[in-house]
Amino acid sequence: xxxxxxxxxxxxxxxxxxxxxxxxxxxxxxxxxxxxxxxxxxxxxxxxxxxxxxxxxxxxxxxxxxxxxxxxxxxxxxxxxxxxxxxxxxxxxxxxxxxxxxxxxxxxxxxxxxxxxxxxxxxxxxxxxxxxxxxxxxxxxxxxxxxxxxxxxxxxxxxxxxxxxxxxxxxxxxxxxxxxxxxxxxxxxxxxxxxxxxxxxxxxxxxxxxxxxxxxxxxxxxxxxxxxxxxxxxxxxxxxxxxxxxxxxxxxxxxxxxxxxxxxxxxxxxxxx
Amino acid sequence: xxxxxxxxxxxxxxxxxxxxxxxxxxxxxxxxxxxxxxxxxxxxxxxxxxxxxxxxxxxxxxxxxxxxxxxxxxxxxxxxxxxxxxxxxxxxxxxxxxxxxxxxxxxxxxxxxxxxxxxxxxxxxxxxxxxxxxxxxxxxxxxxxxxxxxxxxxxxxxxxxxxxxxxxxxxxxxxxxxxxxxxxxxxxxxxxxxxxxxxxxxxxxxxxxxxxxxxxxxxxxxxxxxxxxxxxxxxxxxxxxxxxxxxxxxx
Numbered sequence: 001x002x003x004x005x006x007x008x009x010x011x012x013x014x015x016x017x018x019x020x021x022x023x024x025x026x027x028x029x030x031x032x033x034x035x036x037x038x039x040x041x042x043x044x045x046x047x048x049x050x051x052x053x054x055x056x057x058x059x060x061x062x063x064x065x066x067x068x069x070x071x072x073x074x075x076x077x078x079x080x081x082x083x084x085x086x087x088x089x090x091x092x093x094x095x096x097x098x099x100x101x102x103x104x105x106x107x108x109x110x111x112x113x114x115x116x117x118x119x120x121x122x123x124x125x126x127x128x129x130x131x132x133x134x135x136x137x138x139x140x141x142x143x144x145x146x147x148x149x150x151x152x153x154x155x156x157x158x159x160x161x162x163x164x165x166x167x168x169x170x171x172x173x174x175x176x177x178x179x180x181x182x183x184x185x186x187x188x189x190x191x192x193x194x195x196x197x198x199x200x201x202x203x204x205x206x207x208x209x210x211x212x213x214x215x216x217x218x219x220x221x222x223x224x225x226x227x228x229x230x231x232x233x234x235x236x237x238x239x240x241x242x243x244x245x246x247x248x249x250x251x252x253x254x255x256x257x258x259x260x261x262x263x264x265x266x267x268x269x270x271x272x273x
Numbered sequence: 274x275x276x277x278x279x280x281x282x283x284x285x286x287x288x289x290x291x292x293x294x295x296x297x298x299x300x301x302x303x304x305x306x307x308x309x310x311x312x313x314x315x316x317x318x319x320x321x322x323x324x325x326x327x328x329x330x331x332x333x334x335x336x337x338x339x340x341x342x343x344x345x346x347x348x349x350x351x352x353x354x355x356x357x358x359x360x361x362x363x364x365x366x367x368x369x370x371x372x373x374x375x376x377x378x379x380x381x382x383x384x385x386x387x388x389x390x391x392x393x394x395x396x397x398x399x400x401x402x403x404x405x406x407x408x409x410x411x412x413x414x415x416x417x418x419x420x421x422x423x424x425x426x427x428x429x430x431x432x433x434x435x436x437x438x439x440x441x442x443x444x445x446x447x448x449x450x451x452x453x454x455x456x457x458x459x460x461x462x463x464x465x466x467x468x469x470x471x472x473x474x475x476x477x478x479x480x481x482x483x484x485x486x487x488x489x490x491x492x493x494x495x496x497x498x499x500x501x502x503x504x505x506x507x508x509x510x511x512x513x514x515x516x517x518x519x520x521x522x523x524x
Contacts, residue, residue, distance in 0.1 A: 042401035050333065050396060053403035055341035101296045106400065107517035108300045114524060115311030202398050203319045203482045203523030206328040218396060218404050 011172055013260035018136065021127040022255055024119065029232060031116045032193075034100035036229055037093075038109035044093030046226055050217035059223070062093035117197065124190050131186075140174060141183055147176045165246050168265035178242075181235060189232050196225040305517060316521040326450055330481035333394045338464070339405040342397070344471035347443065350436035350491055358435070363475040368459070372431070372496035375422025382461065382475050388412045391458050399485040400518065409479050411460035415453040418497070427497035431504060432478050435491035438511060445489040446501055446509040446520070447480055456481040459492065484522035486512045 014022075045058035052058065061072045062084050069085025071078045081087070087095035096102040100112060131137040146152060156176045159165075166175050174182065198204045199211040199221035215221035243251045247263065254260035298304060320326065350356070358366045363382050371377040392410040414430070430452045434443040451457055457480050461468055468474040473490025480487050487510070501507060506514025513520045 039402065043399070043403050045403075050337060051339045051404045051406045053339065053341075053343050053399075053405050055343060056339065101299045102293070103296055105296075105300060105517075107512070107519070108305065110400075111305050111308045111312060111517065111519070112299070114315055115308040118311050118314055200398070200402075201315075201319070201524040202330060202396070202484060204323075205396075206330045206482045207319065207323050207325065209331060212331060218398065222402060 009262045010259050011262055012258050013172065014254050014258045015134075015136075016258065017127070017130045017134070019255055019258060021123055021130075024123050025127075028116045028119045028123065029236070031100060031112060032120065033229060033233060034098060035109040035113040035116075036225075038099040038101065038104070039106055039113060040226065041092045041094055041099065041104065042106045046223045047219040048217075048223060049219055050212070052219035052222075060226075064091045067091075117194075120190070121194055124186075124194070128186075141179055141186070143176055143179050147179075152176065163245055165242075165263075167263040169262065171260075171262050181238070185232065185235055189228055189235070192224060192228045193232070196221040196228065200225065300517075309519065312519045312521065312524070315524045319523050320450065327454065328482075330395055330456055333396065333406050335394065335408070337406055338394060339407060342405045342407045342464070342472070343403075344469075345399065346486070347436035347438055347490060348471045350470075352435060352437055355435040355491060359470060359474070366475055366493075368476060368492065369494040370417060370421045370497075371494070372498050373424035373427040374418070374497050375424065376420075378417075378421050380417075385412055385459070385461055385476065389416060391455070393456055393458070393479070393481070395456070395479070395481045397485055397488065400522065408464050409458065409460040410462040410465075411458035411476070411479065413455065414457045414459055414478075414495075415455075417459070417495070418452060421497075423497055426499045429498050429501055429509065431496040431498055431501070431509075432489040432492050433494040433496065434489050435493050439515070441511060441515060442505070443489065443491070443511045444505060445478065445487055445511070446498075446504075447478075447483075447487065451480050451482065454480070454482070459495075482523055486510070486518060487522045 044062040045052070045054075046060040047056055047058055058072075059074055062080070063070055063072075064081075064086040067081065067086050068079065069081040069083065069087060069091075071080045071084050083095070085091070085093060088097060090096055092099070092104060099109070101108050131141065147156075153176055159175075160177055165171070195211065196215055198208070199215050200218060205212055205218065211221070212218065215224055250261050250263075366382060367379040368385065369377070369379055389412065390410050391413055392408060394406060394408045396404050396406050398404045418430070427449070429446045429448055431446040432444060434445075436443045447457070457478070459476050460473075460479050461476055463469070463472050468477060473488075473492075476492045477490040478488055478492060498504070501509040501520075505511075508514045509520045510518070512518035
């Protein structure tokens with residue numbers, strides 16, 4: 001640990017390209033998730049392999065019997081009335097509250113989805129280019145060698161579990177779990193979303209047949225698209241929870257203006273490895 | 274009708290009102306005009322940047338076919354003319370090819386069956402998300418268009434169908450890139466048997482690099498045109514005219 005900085009230390013932590021991408025992406029991913037759930041509502045069943053329709057075995061299904069909604073995953077049925085399958089007096093898989101548009105409308109959802117798909121891809125390419133050229137990827141995102149040691153990662157996991165977030169000088173940089181979460185979204189989550197999305201396009205399957213090899217068929221790609229989308233939704237939940245725990249005002253300011261107030265060090269540290 | 278308004282129903286009611294307000298914005302024609310630039314960009318990218326224009330859709334083996342190939346859309350047209358054709362096994366049915374062609378043609382089903390054909394096992398992808406794999410046999414559309422002498426003014430091929438949905442005639446259209454694509458066929462057989470009524474008897478379009486709603490069933494007439502604007506709603510198809518579906522369905 002370095003010497004404690006003055007408690008009221010404002011540091012410039014988040015540069016403009018990062019902030020721009022963050023907010024563009026935040027909007028884009030919400031629209032993609034909401035329109036994606038509407039498109040899913042057209043056929044709320046998922047399959048593995050090349051084909052899959054009503055008479056084939058679905059590994060996941062959201063449905064309803066009358067006013068009773070259910071979710072079936074790998075043969076296990078969970079009642080979900082009021083949340084999935086039947087909610088808000090509609091028998092849609094995902095309820096109107098979380099879909100865009102609110103009323104069943106697949107063509108409009110597709111128009112929105114494919115417009116913001118371009119925003120997502122162009123934003124990702126721009127950000128990836130920036131992260132490479134500015135060395136943001138190496139300086140801020142990739143884990144340092146000492147952070148990759150199991151003992152160090154385990155220490156960070158324990159600290160997170162106790163909600164002991166970094167303070168003082170350590171808060172100037174992302175912590176290891178935070179880096180892993182961001183890298184997961186940037187390098188795994190978003191590329192998988194784009195590639196599995198492209199695999200659902202019959203024209204792309206003709207142009208780039210390797211897409212079908214990569215995902216083992218169009219219906220598998222559709223399943224992967226759904227699973228990774230759920231993963232991104234989970235990331236957002238955890239991300240927002242961490243913002244609240246770390247101090248929402250300070251965190252929001254740093255993502256809007258770039259300036260972040262380092263939280264003062266605790267008087268006594270229990271910083272044993 | 275009860276006058277009791279519970280807090281729950283009020284919440285749900287005002288929620289729906291809010292959602293309805295949102296939908297007014299999210300489904301407004303102006304909004305959709307701007308956002309459909311995304312799909313136009315996808316089409317341009319697929320046609321110009323990445324795609325070999327003649328790239329073939331994946332084909333499968335018999336072992337990879339769907340055990341059951343579901344039907345959807347119109348599955349049993351009740352229109353009098355079609356019912357009469359179906360009743361006598363399409364003996365009096367003719368496929369009309371006209372519009373911007375040198376020699377308009379009227380072909381019988383036996384003539385089409387005797388014509389050179391292509392058989393392909395391909396994946397049918399519905400815009401809803403499901404897929405089914407089946408085997409299709411039919412006449413390449415390009416062959417018929419060449420035989421009819423397609424005019425150099427023609428830009429689109431329109432398929433007029435026997436069925437009506439919600440009181441409106443079904444039709445679809447494709448551009449010449451897809452019309453002359455080797456896998457674009459007018460299928461008269463499916464899985465080795467004559468096309469069933471559910472799947473579009475006696476003749477349906479297969480345009481394998483696009484979604485299901487482009488695969489027009491019950492095709493009666495093929496028209497070559499310079500523009501889609503004068504036809505029906507002007508957007509080139511039933512779903513395009515009436516329900517905001519995009520004309521290009523490659524994605």
